[in-house]
Amino acid sequence: MKSFCFIGLPHSGKSLFGRKISSIINKKYIDTDNIIKKKFNNNNLNDIILNKGEKQYLKEESKVIKHINKNNIILSTGGSAIYCKDGMNHIKNNLNCEIIYLKLSLKEFNNRLIDYNSRGIINPNNLSINNLYEERVYLYNMYKDISFDADNKVELYRKLIKYFN
Secondary structure (H helix, E strand, O other): OOEEEEEEOOOOOHHHHHHHHHHHHOOEEEEHHHHHHHHOOOOOHHHHHHHHOHHHHHHHHHHHHHOOOOOOEEEEOOHHHHHOHHHHHHHHHHOOEEEEEEEOOHHHHHHHOOOHHHHOOOOOOOOOHHHHHHHHHHHHHHHOOEEEEOOOHHHHHHHHHHHHO
């Protein structure tokens, strides 16, 4: 059975739509951010990143992804999963996931990003928000099989329902 993986920027809807779609098409739902939070006593992601550092966080994220061994799932990754090459290869090759990129425009990303400093966003190259956006968009496009515009959540939901039916 085919699995699906949602990737995209923070606030693009990966967790929200992953949960909704999994219940509609009756597949197990896995959220790597939630697994990481549980592993660190339900701390928020920003606290984990501040305490462990970005490099260690990415190692943990990759490890969590590579420990997933189920098929017929809906998987939502953290927005930084695209920095974990081994993890993304595991998703693509071992889990046989179709990778769905929920694509935000820069304007909408900035609108949804209320407080960059408290959100816990991995920025390994210490880039400006605009350059971080460009870097990530390049990586999301490199891994995706298909993408959907995520600026309008209602329209995105309609498109995902149509796609999965």
